Every structure is written in structure tokens, then in C-alpha cells.
Amino acid sequence: MFSNRMNVLYLLAAVFLAVLPFVYDSRSMLILLSQVFIFAVLAMSYDILLGYTGIVSFGHAMFFGIGAYTVGIFMKRFEPETSYFLLAVLVTILLTAVVSYFVGLLTLRLKSHFYAMLTLAFAGLFLVLAEKWRTVTYGNDGFTFRVPDFLKDRTDFYLICLGSMVVVFILLKRFTNSPLGKVLLAIRENEQRTESLGYSVLQYKVIASVVSGVIAGIAGILYAVSLRFVNTSVFTMDITLDALLMTIIGGVGTLVGAIIGAGIIEFSHHWLTALAKVHWIFERWIIFFGIIYILAVMFFPMGIVGSLKKLKFSRKKKEPASVNSDAVSQGKS
Amino acid sequence: MSTLLKLDQIQTFIGQYHILQGVSFEVPKGEVTVLLGRNGAGKTTTLRTIMGLNPAAKGSVLFKGEEIKSLPTYTIANKGIGYVPEDQGIFADLTVEENIKVAVKKENDETRQRLEWILDLFPDLKKFWNKPGGLLSGGQKQMLSIARAYVNNNELLLIDEPSKGLAPIVVEKVMESIQQMKEKTTIILVEQNFMMASTIGDSFYIIDDGRTVTNGSMNVLREDEEMRRKYLGIA
Amino acid sequence: MDVLINLSLNGLATGMLIFLLAAGLTLIFGLMDVLNFAHGGLFAWGAYSGVWIYTSTGSFFAGIIGAILTGMVLGIVTERWIIKPVYGNHVQQILITLGLMLVLSEMLKVIWGPNQISAATPDYLSGSWEFGGIIIIKYRMFIIAVGFVVFLAVQYLLKRTKIGLVVRAGVMNKEMVQSLGINIQKVFMFVFMIGAGMAALGGMLLGPYSGVIYADMGMEFAILAFIVVVIGGMGSFTGSVMAAILVGLSGSFMAYYVPDLALAANMLLMAVVLIFRPQGLFGAKG
């Protein structure tokens, strides 16, 4: 269809972002953008669950937190060197894969809300673990740590985040466009029928949850490195909700939506708090933040990308091809 | 004989699709009017338009002379129109009893009598009175859907393919029941089972591509092989 | 023995309090299947308006009534403007109700300021009786009683009228319910209003329990309410009471006997229940 034109657009955007730090020198903008990229990775990983497999998880922070703590603990306990960092990445991938595999097996048999709440419970248990295992985690106050040299420079780190986001985007795009990805869509639509077409639903869901979990773990690593600090907040519901909101605002089942959603939330946050200093009306800027969510649903019911896509389709053709985001919205979640 | 319902040049859109592009027909009181047509012709959409579920954009729907085109569905239903949808519309988690209870508008002797009558017709329903509707067999769901529309004293019933999935003997029973009801109730029937349609129908309309293309008395259709072949593809 | 009785009584009372917090959500989430993340906002509003009315009029009863009315009004407004467009769509519900939640709890700070506010019990409900080692806290008995009354009233509403059935049917197939001549929108609005009113009542009664109300109390307790609705079994009112009491008792006993796990009590309970009964305690098999 128009995927070639889209690819060119994506490429342009990526190139633009890559040269940005060399032409526009604002480090706090770099930090903000790095933050956007990190959360975009997290939101994309969430989109694999929500948008492509049709499952709502309230426990996504679990994997994010595992990544953040792993790198934090490695850097604190051992030396902040590249080798240990890579080891931490490896361990994160392993841990998130194993945890998401077992949690997936245990939980994915459950229906919608029950699944969501069980994941919430597991994430909650990880939170308690981080709280209680104080010799390693220093409790909820958390701890700071040093990072290897190659991660120190903010510009380099910015590029690393951008790179990670691009790589994750490409990988997930391929993943969702693979034959397996199509089966995930089928599961989202009708589990039972997928089963009687000869696909083993649980296996697919577990695969989706492992892929999503590992990538969330990566996001967690980047997040912790960006702060050089980690505390129990990485395991809280807030993180999961952020991922959820970003995915939904951008448009579920689109991947780009997750990136755009991350951008919108981080930037509107940034601007609203800046406005708070300009005018007293914005002192309670959180109200306006809430209003943005509400308006987003009213004007972009399928998320920004989803709604734009739909608009485009209906102008172009009489018969719409599948508009993914709308699909999930039909209620199974 | 007076006209109970009159559709005039109905045009209905679903989303941006122009589904009905001119449906007109009249339903005389006390008769069974049958809508025929191939799959996707627009029969179901016509019934849904009458119920206000897919409101018409143009044209008029007159029920007892009153325009009901832009009324909300529940108001239309409360004017005395019952609906048996093609997908049966069973509330899967509610028991058979609860399915019927939701439908009952007034709990009085008359309703109880009607209920008794319909349960005698479909004893299976009585047998599975406390079973969730979703667990019934295909045919039993169809029976429940019909029963649910029968319990209220409706002046007009819209029935979308009632014979679908029913055993031949039950089809007969349904036909019988419709015959009996004709005295009190007017019926619009969408039916693919020609044997049934031709037996109980009084007049027919054929819908094609969202338009009423021809109509007449059922007797004519029964005799006119040419017409059957042309519009229905059967001899 | 005294200890056991104390733990049980207090667990039961806490359970009933949790039930009051969750009762509204049982209707809104359990029955109407609306993922209402703004529920916490509703009961925080109930708490603030109720406590405010109580302190300005001096009548606890007026405070309760005021809280319920505030909740109901908010419920109607919320249903009409926020929820109505997103019935049946969980994804949109999450986003829009989270937005509303932010608005609701920030508005509290605009009106009543960011500080916590103390919420006292009226004199006739404060203090406790002691029999041997058994301590009976008056306010807790009051909570148990109110919880019981609310349970019976809602149970009556659901069992004796068609409303429960109609709502369940409406969630499954809205068009069909309307085709049967029922104005489902009005029914939904009514049920939502009742649910919001109960949430506000729960919030109001929570205040004196811990002695303080604060704007962020909403989200904290909303999660607890969700837990109760889910482990009770979606849409089962009896299930909610049982689950709430279970949460109350397990919290009480775990804090006493296995304090190391007390932090994880609710999550453990939920995990255990859902792993062994995936449809919740009183849920129909899915």
C-alpha cells in the first residue's frame, strides 16, 4: 500500500533526530528526548500485548523494573565497566525472558480482567521484593550508581537511546508483520477460532509476552542508566499506566503510535509544567493533563495514529482494510 | 384492510456505506409480509432500519400513520414492535428464564398465557428453564429468541430467518404458530426457506442491492416460475 | 483467644469498610463492565464533601447524606459526559477515566487545599468498649452495620427488580435490550449514579477510620476496590462482600502472624485466589 512512503517518512524522522544534537544544542531537550525514546521502547513493548495480542496487563512494570534493578545492582556491586554493563544486559534479557515465560504460562489462561489483575499481583510482589530485599536494593529510597564511560556523555546516550528505539521499532515491525504476528492478531480477534485453525493460542501468547517482557526490560535498563539511580518506583503501577496511556493515546496496534504517544505525553508534560510558571491558572497543570486525556479520547477515539489512518482510508477507498486499533476497542481486552 | 406499516423510499447508510437505496413497502394489518432476496441484499438492514438500529437517512417509516424514522429504538419497541434478530440476540450469561424476564414488559395474566402457549410450542425451553442462554443448542437459541418476542403483546413482529437451524418438525411448529398469531399480530418475515415463506406468507417483496425490486401476492409467486427463477434463482 | 477475637472483629470491620469502598465499583465495573479508574476520585470527593459538611454543620448524618448526594451528582455528570461515549471499549475507558481521575483529585486541592484534612468521628461513635481483653471499637461496629445495610439494600435492588438483569443484558447486547423496549441509557445512568453514590459514602466513612483524608487517597483505595471486585468474581455482589471480608481478615491476621509478608498480603491473596479460581470466588465459570 503506502508503506514505502511511510518508510521514507520514518527514515527522515530518524535521520532528523540523529543529527538534532549536533545542530540544536540544548541538553535538557536531549534529556527529554532520550526520555521519550526510552518510554517509546516501553510503550512499543506494551503495544505488542495490547494492540497485537489483545491483552491488557497491569503488571508491565515488573519487566521494566527487573531491567532497571539488574543494571543498577551490577553497576553498584561490580565495576561500572562496559563488560559488566553488557553482562547486565544479558542477565536482564535472561531474567525477563524467564519471568515473562513463567508468569505468562501461569496467567495467560485467565480471561481479560482476571489476567490483568493477576499480572498486577505479580508486579506487586516484585515491588514488595524490591522493598524488602534491602541489602541489595536499599529499600524504596533506592541507590545511585556509576555508569560505564561510553554511557556518560549525554549526547552519546541520546544516540544510544535513539538507536535502541529505532532497532526495537524495526524488529517489532518485522515481528508483527511476520506470519506469527498475523496469528497474534487472530488471537486478539477470536481466541477460540484461532485454536481450531491449528494454532496453539497459549504458546503464541507466551511468545508475545516474552518478546514484550524482554523489550520492557531493555527500556528499564536505559531508564536506570539515564538516571544513574534506581528505586522502587520502577515497579509501581505508575510505570505500567504510563506505558498504557502512551500506547492508547498514540493508537494501539500501530507501534508508531506508541512512539508518538510517548512524545505527546512527555512533551505536554514538559510544556504544561513550564506554563505553570507563566500563569497561575496552570499551577494545577495536572488538571489540564487530565483534560488532554479526556479530549484525546473524544477527538481521537482510536488514538492519534489509529484515527488518522482511518481518516486516510475512508477518503481513499470505499471499503476499509483492517484498522487495527479499532479492533481492540471492540471490547475484548 | 388498513396499512400498519409503510416504508417509503428508505435510504440507509452504515458508516459511509450506502446500504439501502430505496426500499418501499406496505404491510397490511393482520397479514404476513415476506421479504426475500439474496445474501447481502439488505433484508436484515431493512428490519434494523424499522427498529431504529440503523436509522434511515432519507425516506419515511410510518407505523400506524406515525413517522417513527428518527425515534430511538426503545421508543419504537414500546410502540408495539417486536424483533427477532437474525443472530438471535440471546443474552448468553442469562438463563432462559432471565432472558424472557428481561423482555416482559408487563407481568399480567395475558403475558403469562402467551408465555405458556409459547413454552408448549417449544418444550425444550421449559426443560432448560434455568440454563444460561449461551449454552443452548443453535435451534434452542432460535426458539428462545422467538419466544422472547412473542411474550409481549406486540402489534407488529419483525422476524429474521426464524427457520434457520431448526429441525423440520420445529419449522412446522413455527409456521403453525405464526398462522395462529396472525389473528392478533402482523408479521414481517425474512425467510430463505421458500417452502415456509410460500406457505405462510400473504404477500412478498423482493429486495436486491438495497432496493425493493418487485412485489406481489404470494399466490402469484407460487405460480410464477419465471419470476422465481429471475429473482430467487430457484424453480 | 482474646487476640483471635480482636483480630477477627477488626478484620471484619476493615473488610466491611473495604466492601463499602468497593460496592460502587461492583456495580460500575463488575456489572456494567466499565473500567472506571476515576472511581477513587469519586470516593475522595465523597470524603471531602462529607467531612466538610460534617465539620461545618456538626452533623455526621448530614455529612453522610451530603457525601452520597455529591457522589450521585458527580456520577450523573461523569456518566453523561465521560463514560457514555466509551461503553464497551475498555481501551478508551482506561484513558478517559484516568484523565478524569487526575481532574477530580486535583480539583480537590484547588477547593480544599493540598494539605491533609483531619476527619473525626462524632462523639457518639468514638471510643471503644472493653470486655476482658476484647476491645470493641464503636466506629467499627457502626461500619459493620452500615456495610450490612448497604449490602442488603443493593441485593434487594438487584434481586427484586429487573435492573440487575437489564444491566447485564445491556452489557452483553445493548441493541437487543433496546429492541425489547428498554431505555438502556437511562438504566446505565441510574446504576452509575448509585455506584458513584456508594463510592462517595465509602469515602466519607473511610475518613474517620484513619482520622484523615487527603487528595491522593483515591488511587490508593481504588486499586483495593478493583482487587475486591475481581477476586469476588465480576458482577457478583455476594462475591464482593466475601472478597472484601477476606481481604480484611487476611490483612488483619497476616499483620499479626506473618508480619514479614504483610506488605504483600493483598497481592498474595489475589494471586492465590486467581490461580486456583480463575473466575474469582463467586464468578460463573468462564
Next chain:
Amino acid sequence: GSGTEKSGGTEGKEGKDEPKNTEPIKIGVLASQTGGLEAYGKQTLRGFELGLEYATGGTNEVAGRKIEFIVEDTETKPEVAVQKATKLLEEDKVDFLVGSSSSGDTLAVLPLAEEYEKIMIVEPAVADSITGSEFNEYIFRTARNSSQDAVAGAAAIAKKGVKIATLAPDYSFGRDGVSAFKEAAEKLGAEIIHEEYADPAATDFTSNIQKIMDQKPDYLFVVWAGANSPWNQIADMKVQEKGIKISTGAPDIAALSTMEPLIGMEGFTVYYHDLPQNDINKWLVDEHKKRFNGELPDLFTPGGMTAAMAIVEALKKTDGDADSKKLIKTMEGMSFDTPKGKMTFREEDHQALQSLYAIKLEKKDGVNYPVPVLIRELSPEETAPPVRN
């Protein structure tokens, strides 16, 4: 471009070369202006502004350099705190950081102070690790830490032979607080017979209280923070009637109003407006009332003021030179005036040693909350916490 990272350093050198630098001094203040700790943030900010004014005699100038400050909201989220701190350091090029309301936010910002080589005055975050395991030389804390609280708490009640049970929320703040308290109390000869930790989010604390009652201690020492508090239930369970005395730190005024059931309790506090008897505090109370329609300075208001006064004092000593190395040298061991009397930055861990107050909660006419009444002032030496970095 590339020089930004070291710009702080160069600027400092320039400052040394030129005889009179008239560039303004910039201070970045991090505080929670939204979120759960909003109230604390507001107190710090008010105090800080008043402090600058007081310390500079209303000129907002020190050694010929104007002082400007920029406030940023951390929202009590570490990632926001880091973002905002970086913005302050990078874009506003501040010379000092002050803040923040939450220990988590503060911890997350500590490495930035080191990276950018800027002094950070920690106020009012309380975690021991800030001046303990996570310490770096750019960190100075005007706030008291958990251990100081604990030492004060112990000083208020611990004596030879006294049996004490503790109740605290089950997270860092509570655990740190109790372990410091235990150390201090045992040093004074008391015996800790039971430590109870409760889920801070719980609605019901009666099980924990029951357990404490089973132990029959002389005192129950409570370490608590946060809105959800156990006071009501302690009263309902008739703990005091059973001969168990309650002791805890008195919080800010809003929270005091929930402590009605604890009237008569003996404990300690960081600040209450009529406790310190000195001119600075008198000025603070008067000005605060004047400016904020009659409101009294609260728990962390003097802290904000202290942070400002410490900075001004240090700059006076360096004659307006904001070079960090020089400042560190100046500030280590520096004593300075505050609304709470003299404070001293301890050389080893840069923790300000300060007075705390042993108090008793009393009902006073015309005040609708229990009022902390002074029993005795605990001197800075008495409350000095152990060095842990």
C-alpha cells in the same frame, strides 16, 4: 557545544581572575509543587525566599553579586527530578542546587551535583543514605536526617531500664528511623523489646497495635510519615490506658490536627514556630504571618530559610566566589545562624548538626490541634548522628 560540561569550572576560574565578578549567582531550587509532598515543597519554598531576604538584608545581593533563584517542580518523581536538575545545571547554569522534598528525588539528583561539580544543599529530604552511603563531597544537608530524629526521639524517652517497642511503616524511612533509634536508645540504657513494621498503605493497624500491647512495653515509639496514620486506632485500642506511653516526632500542623488522640504524649519535633527563642525565628514568624495572611511557618519552613542562609553565609565568606572547591572548603565545618539557632556542617559528612526539641503535646485554647510544648531543647551535640559515609 562541547565545552558545556566544563563551563562551570571555567566560570569559576574567571571569577578568580577578575577582581569583581558582578554576574548574578544562580540557585536552582527543586521541590515538590505537585504530588503527595506538595505541602512540604511549599513550606521549603516560602522559607527559602524569606531566608534569602533575611540573609542579604533585603538586597538579595552578596558581595556585589545579585542572587537569583529558579524553582522547579520535581513532582516527587525521580526521573522528573533528574530532568529538571539537568535543566537547571545546563540551561540556567545555576551555581547551587537546593532540594528536594523527597528522598528518592534527592538521591537521583546527587550524582548530577558531582558530575557538574555544583554544591547541592539538601533540604528537607531525610534519608540517611544521602549523607551516608550515597554521599559525595558536593552534598551539604541543612535538613536533619533520620538518625537525628531518632537520636532526639531517644533522648526524649530513653533511660536505663525503660522498655520500648517501636512502630514504623515498612519502608526505608521507617526501617532507617527505627534502627537509628534503637542504637541511640540502647546507648542510653533502654531496651527495645519489640519492633513492629506496618504496611503504610493499610487501613487497619490494630493487629500491629495488638501485637505491641501483648509485649507490654513502657513506651511505644512511633516513626511515622504520610497521611495515612495509626493515631486514631492507637487511641481506640486504649494503648495509653494500658500504661503504655506513646512517643513520636511531631509533624507539620496539618498532620498535628489528626493527633488529637495523642494529647499528653511526649516526643520530639524538628520545629514548631514558638519553640526556638531567637531573633531570626521571631522575624520569620512575623514576616511569614504578614505575607501569607496570618499563616504560621510550618515544619519545613525554617529549613528552606536555613538553606538560603547557609548559601549566603558561604558566599560572604568566599566574597562572592562560587567556585565549588573553594565553597566546599569554606562550608566544611562552617557554623551559621538559622531560625533554629546555630548550625554547623560537620566536616566528615556535611550534615548540619542542629537543635531539635523534646516536646509534649498539649491542648491549647483557641488552637484546633494539639500543640507541641517545649520540654527542653536538645542541643546539636546531643542529637549528632553517627557518621556513616
Next chain:
Amino acid sequence: MTAILETKDLSITFGGHTAVDSVSISVPPNHFKSIIGPNGAGKTTFFNLLSGQLIPTEGQVFFKGNEITRLSPTKRTRAGIGRSFQITNVFPNLTVMENVRLAVQSHEGVRYQMLKHFRSYNQFEKQAEEWLKLVLLDDRKDALARNLAHGEKRKLEIAMLLALNTEVLLLDEPTAGMSLEEVPAILDVIRKIKQRGDRTIVLIEHKMDMIMDLSDTIMVLFNGALLADGTPEEIMKNETVQSAYLGGLHSEHAAKA
């Protein structure tokens, strides 16, 4: 020759109600068997037992001589038992093409390929198109399945089953709700498959003329139990079948045929 599909004393009870009661049948390969019986007789339930949606309370199911009683639906489909559903059961928000392609993909065994782009499997699309043509639905291939009219959904249902290309096809009332005009076309499809002679078909239907026309044998379920099993002629002669299932009108009808 041994039976391809066989059941032994197959029973299932739902809370006291025995929906399938000790049914033993044996279907030889490439045979065409129809199942008739009143509503609620247990036909669909019997299918569910064959395809693995339900696990029997008693008895066994054999496929090519191997017991499959407890195998999951997924595994049975892969082994070669495909089915269509009585209540239409498609992927509502995917296009008609995507619906069928999923079945083709499963048949081709491309299940866990996650690195290649799905477009590198162009042949799937072509095959899917063939199947859609066969059921007269190719003109709707880009429509979302949920926007199809009822009859069209039935056709899609059949196309998906055909695309699975299994040895055994279980068809549950494939033509219910299909228009008069189109029933013959679908009949034709089924007939063609039968004529290829390498497929075993089990069909549930209430349309007697169709049953008579296609079946090698017919089995009759009644209150869950096997009432009769034999050639069409034998069945039509069975009086119980006449009175309890076909009713008056139909006996005339049958007599005519």
C-alpha cells in the same frame, strides 16, 4: 479398510444433562456421513467432542486408529480434523482475505515464523483467493468480516474450513441462513470435494433434500443417543425419524423426492 474416525461409547454430561449418550460410530475414509436429529439432540456437541472443543465424560475418539480423546483442538486440526461452526465464528476485524489466509497459513505449517515478512508468502494469498472464489465470496475479499451479511459470513466460514485442507471436514449446518440462490453453489462445492474422493466429510444439516442428495450414510441423534445409522433410504423409512424429526410436511416432501 480401517475407519478414519471412530468413537466408542462417547458420552458427555453437563451437570446432569447427558447431551451425548454413549455414541459409537465408525466413519471409513473418504466417506460422506450426515448427522440429523432434533434441535438439542447433541449434534453440535458431538462435533465438539470430535474436534476437541469438549472432552468427553466417558468413551473414546479415534483418528486413524490412534486415540485422540484428550487432544486439544489445535492438535486435532493439525492432525487433520477441520471443522466449521454453527454460530458463525470468524475474525471480525480482519478482512475476508486475512481470515482465509490464516487458515492457509496453518495448513502450510508456517506457524512460528517471526522473522520473515508475511508478504514473502505470496502464495498464501493466491490460495486464499482460490478458496474465496470457490464459495463465491472473492468480490468481498477486502471487506471486514464483521461487515458481512449473515449469509456471507457462512460462506467465509466454509472457505476457512476448506482452506485448512484437512482430511476430515466437519460441517455444522453450512448453509443455514444462506439464500435460496446460493445454496446450490455451496452444495456444488461440497459435492466437488466429495467427488475428489480423498476427503472424509461429516455434515450436520436440517435441509433434508441436501442430506439425501449427498450422504453415503446418515446417522440420527436423539436425546444424545444414536437412534439410527444407515443409508438414506433406510433412514427415511424409519418411523421414529419420520414422526419425531421430519414431521408431516416433510414426509410428503421426502416422498416426492
